[in-house]
Amino acid sequence: MKTYLVPIDFSEAAINAAELAALLSKQSAVKRIILMNAFYISPYQELLPNPDMFMIREQEIEEEVAERIQGLEKLKIDLSAKVKEGVEIEVVLQRSHLIRAVVNTIASREVDLVILGSIGNTSANAKSLGKHVTGISKASAAPVLIVPPTFIPQPISTAxxxxxxxxxxxxxPADALNRMFGDKNVDLLVxxxxxxxRYNFDEPEYTIELAALKDILKGYNASYFNITxxxxxxxxxxxxxxNNAQMVVALPHKYSFLQSVLHSSVSRQLAASSVVPVLLLK
Structure with missing residues (x-):
């Protein structure tokens, strides 16, 4: 992994996600962390007054942009002392919708991992998965690491x-897993x-599939368990x-245990229940 993208809306959850990104840089080969803020003002907001007869002026937009960039620069300074030596931190302000900004940045900057807080300034409450998370998780071509606001950033030793x-x-998705954990000393609890x-563990089909999985994960310190x-x-x-794990990894949703992770009711439960980051592989 060479590039992390951290969407920043200046909420506590977003700052916490950025702190984790800085810490993870010491466990990976990442070279760059992009701190990105999306700021979108529609043409109608600029040209027409809102119901309160308030119309946004260009000067006010420029002041808001400058303030946001200043906030990103301050966060960059704070994180610079926490990243692995040599890791570059960039700040980017995108004048577009958040999801579009994330998708475009992933494509143009070859982003390997998106790290974001599970809630943000648009979340209704602390137990609701932010709408931005659902949208980004669906649209992102890169894996997404969802970080609960209560998680204290720490090295990932068990997943x-x-x-x-x-x-x-x-x-x-062996390649996706290797990109995430191939350069880390992480214990995998599979x-x-x-x-x-459904399973009869004495059946040949199960034995063959488990042997195949163990072969895929032979480069890891992996242990195997069953949950009913x-x-x-x-x-x-x-x-x-x-098991004191610091992360839960969900395989691509079409065949994972979280195949409906982006369904609203399941998302709310995940956001409310998980006290560790959840990685959605692609």
């Missing part, structure tokens, strides 16, 4: 990887999700807490 041991051969009690909780998310998060 829970939630999987389905019977869907390994054709679906496991959890099989069996909420419906009907409440899948609670089961995984409880397992992570019991």
């Amino acid at each position: 829970v990887l939630a999987s389905d041991f019977l869907k390994v051969k054709d679906t496991f 959890v099989n999700i069996d909420a419906k009690g 909780d009907r409440d899948v998310i609670a089961g995984v998060l409880n397992f992570a807490a019991a």
Whole structure:
């Protein structure tokens, strides 16, 4: 991983995500951290008054832009003392919608990982996953690391990887996992999700798939477990807490235990329950 992108709306959660990005730089080969703020004013806001007969003037827009850039520069200074030596921190202000700004930056700057707070200034409350998270997670071509505001930035030494041991051969995103953890000394706790009690672990199919998974992860210090909780998310998060994991890794949603992670009800539960960052691989 060479480039992290951290969207900044100056909320506590966003600042916390930036702090984690700085700390993770010491565990990775990252060369650049981009702190980006998106500021969008529609042409109608500039030309027409709002219901309160207030019309935004160009001078006010310029002052707001300058203030935001100043805030990004201050954060850059704060983080410069916390990143690995040699890591470059850039500040960017995009005059566009947040999701479009993120997508464009990922494409133009070859971003490897987006790190963002689970809530922000647009969130209704601390237990709601910010709309920005849902939108970015859907649109991003890069993996997304969602950081709860209560998580205290710390090195990642243990991560829970939630999987389905019977869907390994054709679906496991080995390259994405290696880009994230290949240069880190991280213990992987690989959890099989069996909420419906489908598996007979003596069956050859299971044995073959598990052997294939172990071969894929042979470069890691990996351990393997089984979870049968009907409440899948609670089961995984409880397992992570019991094993002092600092991260939960969700495979691409079309075949992961969080296949409906972007569904609103599940997202709210995830945001409210998780006390550790959740990595959505792509």
